[in-house]
Amino acid sequence: MRIHPLPYEELLDARPLRQIDLVVVHCTELPDLATARGFGERVLYPASGTGNSGHWYIDREGRVERWVDPARVAHHVRGFNARSIGVELVNSGRWPDWLDSRRQAMEEPYPDAQIEALLSLLATLSVDLPALRWIAGHEDLDTGLVPASDDPAVQVRRKLDPGPLFPWARVLAATPLQRLEKGERRESARRGSV
Template identity: 40%
Template sequence: MLSTGLPLAEPVVRDVPIHGNPRQVPVRQIVIHATGGPDCDPSRSFRGGSLEGIVGHFQRNRKRISIHYIIGRTGEVVRMVPETRVAFHVRGHNADSIGIELVNDGDGRDPFTEPQIEALVMLLRDLLARHQLDGAALKSHAELDDSELVCGGRRLKRKVDPGATFPWERIRAALKE
């Protein structure tokens, strides 16, 4: 995204369609994810990857995992599963949610970029308005999934995203403007 300082009415969106099952219930939650997270293999742990890498990952694994939107570090938004269809992004909460992945390591240290946050706010304003929701509909993946990862004898929380660097207060304040 060009950093003109001017708020754009809509984020720049590129379509890479993946079809999910038709949605049966209204959207009630918007779930924020980071692409990186814990993995038993240290070489794969907390690696956010690139926007193109993540898009390819979802295309290859579409039967198992999918997402509605991905926002890259430059603020580019990729739309995959249409909002009218269910994506597989959060255990037990897929039916009534929209999922947004942010390319980020998800380790609580990697900062989300300014263009990424601006694009997210624009997208969220649009989503909340169209689905008649307020800021309370925003959820972290971490709060909705308590499952554990067992690595040898070690147990880790499997989903911790988007992590401690995600600016919840700033986002919630921007959505009230």
């Protein structure tokens, strides 16, 4: 694993590791790791000098990079950042037309090497983070609709990752983590987690 901190990592809010009970699986919806890095380095929140990023990134061939220390709150999913770890899998998703209503299929499979690296990371996190209990996809937590880029009268899902080709059955069979239940999602949203 390569530790490759984002330039603004130290500006992200600190948190105790005992606060982390959730892993959120994402896909980058970008063509490669270098493009994801460029996006992650962008400052999107001038007041704090930070941007959007996961904690770990896993490339298609299974290379793992940590961009944000788990003791810091990364901005990767609305309403759940303070309690979660974000894991980004390099996958094109709907790129480059994320919100075009005619391009909502996510057709790139996740290679075995990438999933094996994810399972290894989840095993390590399960040991290192004593409160870790849950796992969810970004699509499970951010269910908002937005106007389609090609037709504002049509609504599309803001987030669909990791998408229909993510091997949930394989991942859940290999980890002690449980898929986040609907009631727990509502409770987190009600508490107003960052």
